[in-house]
Amino acid sequence: MAYYPDWLGTSFSPSQIDFMLFDWIDFAFAVPNENFELTWDEASAPQLLKELVTAAHGAGRKVKLSIGGWTGSKHFSSAVASNTNRKKFVKSVLTTYRSFELDGIDLDWEYPGKRGDSGNHFRASDSANFLLFLKLLRQTLPTTARISAAVETIPFVDNQGNAMVDVSEFAAVLDWVVIMNYDAWGSLSDPGPNAPLHDACNNSTQPSMNAVAAYNAWTAAQFPASKLVLGLPSYGYINPSTATHLRARTESPERSRKDDLNDDFVTVVSADGGSDHQVQFRELVEQGALVRSTNSSDSIPRFVGNGGFERIWDSCSDTPYLRSIFSKQVITYDDTESLAMKVAFANEVGMLGINLFDIHGDSEQWDLTISVRRAIK
Incomplete structure (x- = not known):
C-alpha cells in the first residue's frame, strides 16, 4: 500500500506508477469543509483521482480516498459532533465514493481530541463521536467498501486526553488502521530519528514513538495485530x-x-x-x-x-x-535496509501489512518498494 498525494499531479502522474508493486493506493486528500462536505485543496484533484482509479482498476488494483491529513483536519471535530452533522458528512462521503468508483475510504484525522495543526477544532468528545461516525459510515457504504484510519503510535484518547485502554469497538468497524510511525523528530540542530523501529537503548525522550511501542500500545488496547498496518516513510x-x-x-x-x-x-x-x-x-x-x-x-x-x-x-x-x-x-x-527491518518486525508479530508515505519518495527504480515487498515474502 502507498499514499498518492494530490500535489503529485504535475510531477508524477498515475501512468508512472508500477501498480504490480502495490495492492492498494490511497489518494490524499479530500478535505471536510465547514459545511461538513468533502472538498479539494487542489483544483486538479478530481481529474487526477479519476485517472488514478482508472489506471489502478485496469491493473487489478484498488483505490481508497484518504480524507483529512495534517492541514485538512480543521473541521473533522465539528463534522462528527452531532447526529445531524454526521449524517451530512457521511452523505457527502458516500456521494464521492460512488462518483469516483472507489474501493474504500481512509480517515486521516490528525487528531481526535487533540489540536494537531494550528487552527484545528477539537473536543474532549472527539473519539466517542468519531466512533459513532465510523459506525454510521460502515452502515452506509457498500459492504465491499474498505474503511481504514491513519493513526498515531498511541491509541485514540478518551475525554480526559489519555490513551484509551480499550479500542475494540473501533476495531469492529475498521478494516485496518495505518500507524503513522514517522515524524518522531523533525528538522533540528539536535537531530533524532524520523521513524524508529524501537527504543533499543531504552533512553528515548519519546519512548512511545517507534514501531515496537506502537504495536504494543494498540494491541494492549484490544486492537488486533491482524488489523494493524505499519506506516513507513519514503522521506527524511x-x-x-x-x-x-x-x-x-x-x-x-x-x-x-x-x-x-x-x-x-x-x-x-x-x-x-x-x-x-x-x-x-x-x-x-x-x-x-x-x-x-x-x-x-x-x-x-x-x-x-x-x-x-x-x-x-x-x-x-x-x-x-x-x-x-x-x-x-x-x-x-x-533506506532499503531499515525499511526491510521494520517489515520483518511487522511480519513477526502478525501485522496486516505496510503502507508507504508517499509513493513518489521512492527512487526511479522503486528500490524502497521492492525491498519492502521482498521482505514481506
Whole structure:
C-alpha cells in the first residue's frame, strides 16, 4: 500500500506508477469543509483521482480516498459532533465514493481530541463521536467498501486526553488502521530519528514513538495485530547540524564503510523548498548524497554515502543517517535496509501489512518498494 498525494499531479502522474508493486493506493486528500462536505485543496484533484482509479482498476488494483491529513483536519471535530452533522458528512462521503468508483475510504484525522495543526477544532468528545461516525459510515457504504484510519503510535484518547485502554469497538468497524510511525523528530540542530523501529537503548525522550511501542500500545488496547498496518516513510529530514550521533543516545554510532565516490561535496536541499526541511529518498539519490553500493550481494539494493556524506547506523533506533562536516548537515532518513527491518518486525508479530508515505519518495527504480515487498515474502 502507498499514499498518492494530490500535489503529485504535475510531477508524477498515475501512468508512472508500477501498480504490480502495490495492492492498494490511497489518494490524499479530500478535505471536510465547514459545511461538513468533502472538498479539494487542489483544483486538479478530481481529474487526477479519476485517472488514478482508472489506471489502478485496469491493473487489478484498488483505490481508497484518504480524507483529512495534517492541514485538512480543521473541521473533522465539528463534522462528527452531532447526529445531524454526521449524517451530512457521511452523505457527502458516500456521494464521492460512488462518483469516483472507489474501493474504500481512509480517515486521516490528525487528531481526535487533540489540536494537531494550528487552527484545528477539537473536543474532549472527539473519539466517542468519531466512533459513532465510523459506525454510521460502515452502515452506509457498500459492504465491499474498505474503511481504514491513519493513526498515531498511541491509541485514540478518551475525554480526559489519555490513551484509551480499550479500542475494540473501533476495531469492529475498521478494516485496518495505518500507524503513522514517522515524524518522531523533525528538522533540528539536535537531530533524532524520523521513524524508529524501537527504543533499543531504552533512553528515548519519546519512548512511545517507534514501531515496537506502537504495536504494543494498540494491541494492549484490544486492537488486533491482524488489523494493524505499519506506516513507513519514503522521506527524511535535513538537519542543520554537525552532531556525531542522534538524539537520546548513550552508545557510540556504528559506522558504515565510507565511500568517497564523488569528490564534489554535496549540500542537500528540499526540492519543494518547504520550511519543514523534508527530503525524499529519491532526492538524496538524485542530488548525489546517496549512491548504490557496488559491493552489495544482498537480495535488496544497498546505498552508501557520497559527496562528502558518511552513512552511519543508529543501533538505538535501527535507522541510518547521513552526516557531512562539509555541508554541516545531518540527514535522518530510512533506506532499503531499515525499511526491510521494520517489515520483518511487522511480519513477526502478525501485522496486516505496510503502507508507504508517499509513493513518489521512492527512487526511479522503486528500490524502497521492492525491498519492502521482498521482505514481506
